[in-house]
Amino acid sequence: KIDEIKIVKLPKILDDRGNLSFLEEYKHVPFEIKRTYWIYDVPGGESRGGHSYRINEELIIALSGSFDVILTDGYEVKRVSLNRSYFGLYVPNGIWRHMENFSTNSLAFIAASTEFDEADYERDLDKFKNNGKYI
Ligand code: TYD
Numbered sequence: 001k002i003d004e005i006k007i008v009k010l011p012k013i014l015d016d017r018g019n020l021s022f023l024e025e026y027k028h029v030p031f032e033i034k035r036t037y038w039i040y041d042v043p044g045g046e047s048r049g050g051h052s053y054r055i056n057e058e059l060i061i062a063l064s065g066s067f068d069v070i071l072t073d074g075y076e077v078k079r080v081s082l083n084r085s086y087f088g089l090y091v092p093n094g095i096w097r098h099m100e101n102f103s104t105n106s107l108a109f110i111a112a113s114t115e116f117d118e119a120d121y122e123r124d125l126d127k128f129k130n131n132g133k134y135i
Contacts, residue, residue, distance in 0.1 A: 001094050002073040007080070008059065008088040021086045023111065029059045029090065031113035038063070038109045042102040050098040051123045057113040059088040060099075065106025071097045074129040082108075096128050 008028055013020040025033045039048055060069060066083035073095060080089050081101075088111075091097060099108065114120060122128045 001092050002071070002076050002078065004090070004092040005071055005078060005080075005095065006090050008090050010061075010086045010088055012086040019086075023059065023061075023088065025111075028088065029057075029111055029113075031057050033111045033113070034115050035112040036110065037112070038107060039099075040107045042067075042106065044102075044104070046102065047098050047100040048102075048108075050096075050125070051121050052096040052128055053093050053114075053120050054122065055093050055114055055120050056117075057093050058091045059111045060091060061085060061088045061109045061111075063107040063109045065103035067099050067102045067106055067108060069097055069099050071095050096122075096125065 008023075010021045010023050010028055023029060025031065042048065060082065062082035063085050066081065069080045069082060069089055069091075071078045071080070071091065082089060102108075
């Protein structure tokens with residue numbers, strides 16, 4: 001699973017009037033997009049997203065500013081810095097992740113493969129490590 005984590009380079013249409021990027025389901029993300037959400041106004045030093053999803057897959061984009069995403073399958077750890085709006089981080093299900101080092105005014109945009117469902121979360125790191133049978 002951790003090998004399925006990848007940086008997706010999104011289209012970037014350069015223009016003197018300003019640049020434009022976009023993403024389409026199945027083309028730039030390997031799933032149907034059921035939901036988008038965004039995280040903003042993160043106070044300095046705060047971290048977000050300490051959990052995994054059993055089913056939900058995501059693409060995480062730093063639309064503005066920068067932050068780091070730390071990911072693990074319980075064995076290997078990966079750290080990815082996002083700081084460009086035309087790079088997305090694809091995170092498959094069954095991966096524990098959190099985000100930290102949010103810059104001032106940073107904006108994290110997330111495209112998700114499922115509607116919100118609290119039952120899809122694993123928020124207990126020990127449980128995640130011990131029974132990662134869904135990995
Ligand atoms: P949570 O996913 O725990 O935030 P983080 O990205 O830091 O892990 O979500 C925080 C709260 O927002 C939680 O009460 C669930 C709620 N929420 C929704 O209602 N819908 C959503 O799409 C998301 C992502 C969260």
